[in-house]
Amino acid sequence: MKKSTFLGSAVSVLLLFSVISYSKALIQQQNPKPNQQAAQVPAQTSIDTVVTTDAGTLTASTERPREVTPTAAPIEEKAIASETYTATAYSLHGRTATGVAPAMGMIAADPRVLPLGSRVRIDAGSYSGEYIVTDTGGAVKGHRIDIWRPTTRDAMRFGRRAVKLTVLELGGKRRNTARRPRTVSVSPASSAAPATAKPQKN
Structure with missing residues (x-):
């Protein structure tokens, strides 16, 4: 059996x-x-x-x-657990710390906590979505972020609130912003001292 x-x-x-x-x-x-x-x-x-x-x-x-044919494995995002941050909004124009003009989807953060270039997801009601850290600020220290808004009215409407922030991808170190030394170009006419002929006494 x-x-x-x-x-x-x-x-x-x-x-x-x-x-x-x-x-x-x-x-x-x-x-x-x-x-x-x-x-x-x-x-x-x-x-x-x-x-x-x-x-x-x-x-x-x-x-x-x-024979085994390799298959492309899907790339998985390793998200860090969400943390609570204090969020405010700002509406300044000009250039960010990374040198680009501010636009929707950009935030300012402390580069020691969230390095420039980091990609994050923010849960903040109608302001929820993915953002990129492109700016820093004097008052933005620790677990504080500043969300860029196109108008001052939008920034005031946002106010100050606690948000859930999930890091999707950490950015690199802050880029080297050292300025080159200024060079002055001198034209040949201005570089030569004007020669004045002194009359010779006979």
């Missing part, structure tokens, strides 16, 4: 492997075009163990290489 149960399970395992290999062959025939990314990456090989039955015993034998 045990021998027939064992033999039956061995046969069912063999049938399962044959069905899987047949379905793979059928899928490959239906989709003859290989993935373009798979064509660029060299194929890797792995080892399949072929199971054979010999006189009622289950043995593993004959290893044969099988």
